Structures are given as structure tokens and as C-alpha cells.
Amino acid sequence: EAGVAQSPRYKIIEKRQSVAFWCNPISGHATLYWYQQILGQGPKLLIQFQNNGVVDDSQLPKDRFSAERLKGVDSTLKIQPAKLEDSAVYLCASSTESGTSVTDTQYFGPGTRLTVL
Amino acid sequence: GENVEQHPSTLSVQEGDSAVIKCTYSDSASNYFPWYKQELGKRPQLIIDIRSNVGEKKDQRIAVTLNKTAKHFSLHITETQPEDSAVYFCAASTEDYGQNFVFGPGTRLSVLP
Numbered sequence: 545e546a547g548v549a550q551s552p553r554y555k556i557i558e559k560r561q562s563v564a565f566w567c568n569p570i571s572g573h574a575t576l577y578w579y580q581q582i583l584g585q586g587p588k589l590l591i592q593f594q595n596n597g598v599v600d601d602s603q604l605p606k607d608r609f610s611a612e613r614l615k616g617v618d619s620t621l622k623i624q625p626a627k628l629e630d631s632a633v634y635l636c637a638s639s640t641e642s643g644t645s646v647t648d649t650q651y652f653g654p655g656t657r658l659t660v661l
Numbered sequence: 662g663e664n665v666e667q668h669p670s671t672l673s674v675q676e677g678d679s680a681v682i683k684c685t686y687s688d689s690a691s692n693y694f695p696w697y698k699q700e701l702g703k704r705p706q707l708i709i710d711i712r713s714n715v716g717e718k719k720d721q722r723i724a725v726t727l728n729k730t731a732k733h734f735s736l737h738i739t740e741t742q743p744e745d746s747a748v749y750f751c752a753a754s755t756e757d758y759g760q761n762f763v764f765g766p767g768t769r770l771s772v773l774p
Contacts, residue, residue, distance in 0.1 A: 586750045586764030600761050635704065652704040
């Protein structure tokens with residue numbers, strides 16, 4: 545089974561520039577998550593999709609961050625404009641949650657390491 | 662919302678000894694508790710998880726215990742090996758449609774040869 549794919553793996557930009565990250569979840573996984581992991585901290589959930597709908601985006605800084613999953617498969621996360629404090633690893637994860645009460649395991653992608661100068 | 666604390670933040674043990682990492686959570690509705698291992702520069706990998714209807718779960722050298730009354734759960738690694746060295750994260754989640762994982766801050770485990 546192929547894992548969660550993410551690109552790019554590394555990105556360096558200057559503050560106030562824009563950046564976009566791409567995620568392809570495991571085939572058949574209905575739920576997709578974007579996390580921000582700042583160095584030395586645990587992952588923080590930014591947004592959760594169930595198919596192409598947003599389930600939770602309460603911790604997404606909506607003034608600069610946006611995410612979409614138009615066809616319920618791939619997803620993109622965008623930052624516009626970037627700030628120095630956005631430097632982090634952005635992790636995508638997926639799970640098979642299908643809307644039942646069963647909590648399913650999340651599988652993480654390799655992450656995109658963003659450096660904002 | 663849920664708040665997950667994790668202790669200790671760093672832990673050094675001799676190879677062959679046991680390691681214990683403890684997490685506490687605040688939301689009594691949380692009932693799914695996974696543990697992730699993250700090696701330097703790599704993605705978090707699930708190593709074991711436990712649901713609220715179970716008090717303990719074991720998988721070879723790894724075990725997790727859950728005390729729902731006290732709202733804490735612990736990871737136990739026995740017969741530690743150098744390859745166990747990594748950062749370990751606990752997480753808590755509610756078992757409902759809008760599951761929302763909240764991770765602890767992590768524990769850096771070093772197994773000394």
C-alpha cells in the first residue's frame with residue numbers, strides 16, 4: 545500500500561511571499577489532515593477534511609492560511625503571505641474514517657519543511 | 662478544548678532498562694489515545710494505541726495503560742534498545758465524527774549503550 549505523498553519536501557521563501565503544499569492521501573482514505581509541527585513541539589492540527597468537506601478548521605489562521613480538497617482526494621495548503629513564525633514542518637495525514645463512530649489510525653506523510661527568511 | 666500534557670520532556674535510560682512516559686488529558690470525552698514515535702527528520706509513526714474500553718494493551722516490548730478516572734495514560738517500553746531512541750508523542754481524540762487529535766509536546770528518549 546502506498547503511503548501519504550507530500551511535495552515539495554523542502555521550501556525556502558522570504559517573508560511576505562506565498563507558498564503552497566500538496567498532499568495525496570492513501571487511496572480510499574476519506575479523511576485528510578494538515579498539521580503544523582514547529583521544531584521541538586508536537587503536531588498541531590490546522591484543518592481536517594472529510595471527503596471534500598471541512599470538518600474542523602478552528603486552529604487554521606484564516607487570514608493567511610487556506611486549504612482545499614476539491615475532489616475529495618488531493619489537497620493543497622497555501623500560506624499567503626508567509627511570516628517568520630510559519631517556519632515549521634507541515635505534515636499531511638490520512639485515515640479511513642468513514643463517518644461512523646470508529647476512530648481510525650492516522651498515517652502521516654513525510655512532511656514539507658518550510659523555512660521563512 | 663482538549664489539553665494534553667506529557668512528562669518527562671527528556672528521558673535517558675541504559676540499554677536494557679525500561680522507560681515510562683506519562684500523559685494526562687483534560688477532556689473526559691476523549692476516548693482514543695495513540696502513541697507516535699518520531700525519529701529525527703522523519704514522520705510520526707504510530708506504535709500503539711488504546712481505546713477507552715480497554716485498560717491495558719501490549720505489543721511485544723511496548724505497552725500502554727489507561728486510567729480514565731484519573732485521565733492519564735502511559736507508554737511503557739521494556740528492554741530498551743538504542744533504536745528506541747526518538748521523540749515519542751502521545752495524543753488524545755474523541756471517538757466521534759469530527760475527531761480532533763491533540764498531541765502532547767513530546768518526550769525525547771535516549772537509550773544509552
